[in-house]
Amino acid sequence: MAAIIEVNNLTKRYGNKRGITDVSFQVEEGEVFGFLGPNGAGKTTTIRLLMALLRANSGTACIAGLDVWRESVEIKRLVGYLPGELALDPNLTGGQILTYFGHLRGGVDQAYLKQLIARLEFDPSRKFRHYSSGNKRKIGIIQAFMHRPRLLILDEPTSGLDPLNQQEFERMVKEVRDDGRTVFLSSHILTEVEQTCKRVAIIREGQLVRVGSVEELKDIKRYEVTITFASAVPVEDFKQLDGVEQVEALAAGRTLRLTVQGQADAVIKAAARYPVISVTSHEPSLEDIFMRYYEGDNTATREASHVVH
Numbered sequence: 001m002a003a004i005i006e007v008n009n010l011t012k013r014y015g016n017k018r019g020i021t022d023v024s025f026q027v028e029e030g031e032v033f034g035f036l037g038p039n040g041a042g043k044t045t046t047i048r049l050l051m052a053l054l055r056a057n058s059g060t061a062c063i064a065g066l067d068v069w070r071e072s073v074e075i076k077r078l079v080g081y082l083p084g085e086l087a088l089d090p091n092l093t094g095g096q097i098l099t100y101f102g103h104l105r106g107g108v109d110q111a112y113l114k115q116l117i118a119r120l121e122f123d124p125s126r127k128f129r130h131y132s133s134g135n136k137r138k139i140g141i142i143q144a145f146m147h148r149p150r151l152l153i154l155d156e157p158t159s160g161l162d163p164l165n166q167q168e169f170e171r172m173v174k175e176v177r178d179d180g181r182t183v184f185l186s187s188h189i190l191t192e193v194e195q196t197c198k199r200v201a202i203i204r205e206g207q208l209v210r211v212g213s214v215e216e217l218k219d220i221k222r223y224e225v226t227i228t229f230a231s232a233v234p235v236e237d238f239k240q241l242d243g244v245e246q247v248e249a250l251a252a253g254r255t256l257r258l259t260v261q262g263q264a265d266a267v268i269k270a271a272a273r274y275p276v277i278s279v280t281s282h283e284p285s286l287e288d289i290f291m292r293y294y295e296g297d298n299t300a301t302r303e304a305s306h307v308v309h
């Protein structure tokens, strides 16, 4: 399949501060592509370069074969864009804003627009200034989807959405993909990207550290399981288990905090030998994963050698 986004050695500096350095990747037409990185990694900078809201210091980027800077007007016809933050007229209602965007697009399918509003449970009757951040995100998502663009570029689309709206959003993304259209979405949450994307680029401190299939995220994925027992348990038994990377004993050995990679089966079976009071599990932030498991400045270089396209 042909590439719909082609980025080559793109570099943007903010004065002497880094934005992004030498970023290169390709997104194929028809795929859902994730752009994953912790806060401040350079996701928004890359997206703003693609949308010609910033000009690169060096490197090139094309969308559908068009240069993102010189041919940005043509590109805007093909793209639905959700910015990281939406600044809109505070006195307009959600409905008025969507009508306005619809006119800018030369008219949109009203039935599809109504459907999107209903699916995201969005109330279009309120003024923009009264919307919560989640509702502002919904306006942004709806305006990006409503003209059925060939390419959707979405900057952290689900931040601020509640879990039910997130699930609906995932279904909307899958429908776009099934329709043969392309979605490029940024996120700082590994599991979110894992659920929607086929391929992923990981950016850290302005540089790409990896581009590959979503299955490859397995080796960087970690989760923390905290188990509280009725009485102290032998910590050493848990350290040996398959998938366990670290064990920390708390509350005089009654609580264990385990860092697990891969399946939790061995941990659950070992825990079940003792009276368990509670189990919780959570995903560490991407920054935590990088800091704790990928320490050292050589990481980017080492991982870049594994780049696959």
Ligand SMILES: Nc1ncnc2c1ncn2[C@@H]1O[C@H](COP(=O)(O)OP(=O)(O)OP(=O)(O)O)[C@@H](O)[C@H]1O
Pocket: 014, 017, 018, 019, 020, 037, 038, 039, 040, 041, 042, 043, 044, 045, 046, 084, 188
């Ligand atoms: N207008 C600006 N002036 C100076 N530095 C900037 C500007 N915009 C971004 N930066 C810097 O560029 C780097 C990349 O920021 P960017 O917003 O692209 O990251 P991000 O991955 O989108 O993070 P976030 O999820 O926090 O938005 C950061 O170090 C940031 O401080």
